[in-house]
Amino acid sequence: MTLPWYRKLHWQILVGLVLGLIFGIFAAISGWGEFTSDWIAPWGKIFINLLTLIAVPLVLASLITGVASLADTRRLSRIGGRTIMIYLGTTLVSLVIGLLLVNVVNPGSAVPEEMRERLIATYQQDAASRQDMADAARERGPLQPLVDMVPSNVFASVSNNRSMLQVVFFALFAGIALLMIPREKAQPLISFFDSLSELVIQMVEIIMRVAPFGVFCLLASTISDIAGDDPKQIIELLRALGLYGAVVIAGLTAHVFITYATLITFFTPKRLGDFFGVISPAQLVAFSTSSSGATLPVTMDVAEKKLGVSEEVSSFVLPLGATINMDGTGLYQAVAAVFIAQTIGLDLDLTAQVTIVLTAMLASIGTAAVPSAGIVMLVIILESINVPAAGIALILGIDRILDMCRTVVNVTGDLTVATVVASSEGQLRTHATE
Secondary structure, three states: OOOOHHHOHHHHHHHHHHHHHHHHHHHHHHOOHHHHHHHHHHHHHHHHHHHHHHHHHHHHHHHHHHHHOOOOHHHHHHHHHHHHHHHHHHHHHHHHHHHHHHHHHOHHHHOOHHHHHHHHHHOHHHHHHHHHHHHHHHOOOOOHHHHHHOOOOHHHHHOOHHHHHHHHHHHHHHHHHHHHOOHHHHHHHHHHHHHHHHHHHHHHHHHHOOHHHHHHHHHHHHHHHHHOOOOHHHHHHHHHHHHHHHHHHHHHHHHHHHHHHHHHHHHOOOOHHHHHHHOHHHHHHHHHHOOHHHHHHHHHHHHHHHHOEOHHHHHHHHHHHHHHOOHHHHHHHHHHHHHHHHHOOOOOOHHHHHHHHHHHHHHHHHOOOOOOHHHHHHHHHHHHOOOOHHHHHHOHHHHHHHHHHHHHHHHHHHHHHHHHHHHHOOOEOOOOOO
């Protein structure tokens, strides 16, 4: 039996998103900023907390069971190698798209000098704090990312959502070890983590019942924070940075409808309309939370129930993707770096732009799947091409909106790769459940 449109989750979330946008603008016009901050925003934070609460248990349980369920290490090597190669390939394409667009459009030339100085003054303090974080990251040795990936205390890692890469490492390590011991000894642990995974999925079902309200609160508070008590600030900001934002969004859109559409069309039996039609709940949650990690439970639910991806593939590919696949973030970093250079009058040669590609690819792998983490990595990219890091003050005003958009692309990429890998392994159901 087909549900009426108003009972389908993606429509309910979309309604919540639109109402949140309207309320946020109305709150700014009416001077309700304090009311929104005190009585609306906390519910949005609770919604994000609920999703992040189950993100680590889900990654841990699903990856361990996913790896342990593979027949042998050769199969793991095949699926893992294919997954990582596709993730890196799509990230490279996204960076090239971003650089082509920003060089052709040249949005930096459209920012007036007066607005440029005002933006730098307004966001100088915030930019300085991001600079300090980037300084700490840049001073690490060349192999420090590998050191950081291996936890010294797994319990400390699972208690911190920003240590997701360490959780992924431990889960993969544990899953491989379970493959190497006798099945009868491994089965109790496999059954435990399988039960934990089912528990978390059920918790997702419960959380998603309040998703429309959570999305409403998140967007209402975001718009209210941007506008303050003066909605003209939104208009002025968008007017000044509109071309830059348009280039980022155009690049993200092109990546989705060229790169991902090509993969779905030529490497899976799915029709494009069907694919994009059923993944909208995950995209809408990604848009409202700005976190692919927080969206992961919804992403896995959509992949298995709507797309027909097997649990074996989704439990391996999607947690890995939420950690290392940041196509949208990489594209944004490429556009932002060149835009900032253009704005302050610096020409970037081919060598500098190749440096952006290489640095952004490495940065996207290590970027935490949490809101605005990409802006910290952007500082490191700017330093690598000798562009003053204080220039990020130019873009911080609309970063939250673009962060929401690029997270949608990150999650869409995860679902695309999961579908492609499942199809290549013969583990993609043609008819998924509604």
